[in-house]
Amino acid sequence: DQQVKQxxxxxxxxEGRISILNCDYTNSMFDYFLWYxxxxxxxxxxxxxxxxxxxxxxxxxxxxxxxxxxxxxSLHIVPSQPGDSAVxxxxxxxxxxxxxxLTFGQGTILTVHP
Amino acid sequence: xxxxxxxxxxLVTQMGNDKxxxxxQNLGHDTMYWYKQDSKKFLKIMFSYNNKELIxxxxxxxxxxxxxxxxAHLNLHINSLELGDSAVxxxxxxxxxxYTFGSGTRLTVV
Numbered sequence: 625d626q627q628v629k630q631x632x633x634x635x636x637x638x639e640g641r642i643s644i645l646n647c648d649y650t651n652s653m654f655d656y657f658l659w660y661x662x663x664x665x666x667x668x669x670x671x672x673x674x675x676x677x678x679x680x681x682x683x684x685x686x687x688x689x690x691x692x693x694x695x696x697x698s699l700h701i702v703p704s705q706p707g708d709s710a711v712x713x714x715x716x717x718x719x720x721x722x723x724x725x726l727t728f729g730q731g732t733i734l735t736v737h738p
Numbered sequence: 739x740x741x742x743x744x745x746x747x748x749l750v751t752q753m754g755n756d757k758x759x760x761x762x763q764n765l766g767h768d769t770m771y772w773y774k775q776d777s778k779k780f781l782k783i784m785f786s787y788n789n790k791e792l793i794x795x796x797x798x799x800x801x802x803x804x805x806x807x808x809x810a811h812l813n814l815h816i817n818s819l820e821l822g823d824s825a826v827x828x829x830x831x832x833x834x835x836x837y838t839f840g841s842g843t844r845l846t847v848v
Contacts, residue, residue, distance in 0.1 A: 626780070658836050667742070667828050667839030668781070713781065725771075725794055726837065728781040 627651045628716050630729035637736050643701040645732050647714030650695065654716040658726065659688060659699045662711045671712075672699070704736045741765050744829050744840035751819055752848055759814045759843045761829030769793075769832040770812040772804060774825050775842070781828065787812050819847045 628649045637643045645659075655676040660668035674681040674688045674697070681688050687700045701708055714729040742763045751757050763770060771794075772784040785804040786794035792804070801817045816823060824847045829840040 660836070660839075665841065667830075667841045670833075670836035670838070673836055711779075715781075725783040725786060725796075726781075727783075730779050 625650075626730075627654075628714055628727050628729040630712075630714055630732045632732050633730075634733040634735070637704045637734065639706055639736055639738050640703045643699075643704045643708065643734055643736065645699040645701075645712050645714075645734065647697045647699075647729055648695060649697075649716050651716070651718065651727070652695070653718040654727075655719070656717040657688070657690060657697050658715045658717070659686075660713040660715060660728075661708075662713060662731070668713055701734075704734075706736045706738050709734055709736050741838050742829055742831055742840040744827075744843050746843060747841065748844050748846075750846045750848060753819055753821060755819050756815070756817045757819060757845070758816070759827055759829075759845070761812045761814070761840060763810055763829075763831040763838070765831055765833065765838060767831035767833060767838075768809055770806070770809075771830040771832070771837065772812065772814050773828045773830060773839075775828065776825050784827075785812075785814075816845075819845075821847050823847050 658673040659671040662668040672683050672686045690697045711731045713731045715726040745760050769788045771786045773781045787806045789809045790806045803815045806812045826842045828842045830837040
């Protein structure tokens, strides 16, 4: 039973445009959400996070939106760059940031074309 | 300096063998994890240690045994390897703003 789902296996975007990656979750106990980026043969690297007390968090070109009622979050990348091409994982945790295990989605492959 | 380092990066071994994967972090974090990325690309937690003490143990066969000699190291021992153990195993340590992952160990059981 997958509690975190990324229903789009892949996304292709033109350089300079906006990339929107989506994530849905089912566990209402999740209260902390993260996005990770992963290049081939490397481990996931932390991108941005959001607590359930917020509905938006920005960091440079990356913005995460959280819709608790819909149990949905999204990552916006503006403007998209070819170096953003990677696999993006959404993750969620219950009980704040302490100890809580991260439950991951299956990832979305983003390709940004020059 | 690599923050979380795993060795080996690749491991090919025969069924029935016993193998170990080592993990070290130089970030001073208290909590470390092992995750498994299966063939469907899901990353699933296996174990978590906090300051050498086991705090999370998911439903993992007891052929898998983590060992933490100190809070900077969390090694994974796997006995009697099976074909289904083939996966990429990631070590991670906990930071304030998310986890720091190692680069992974691709285990192939033949």
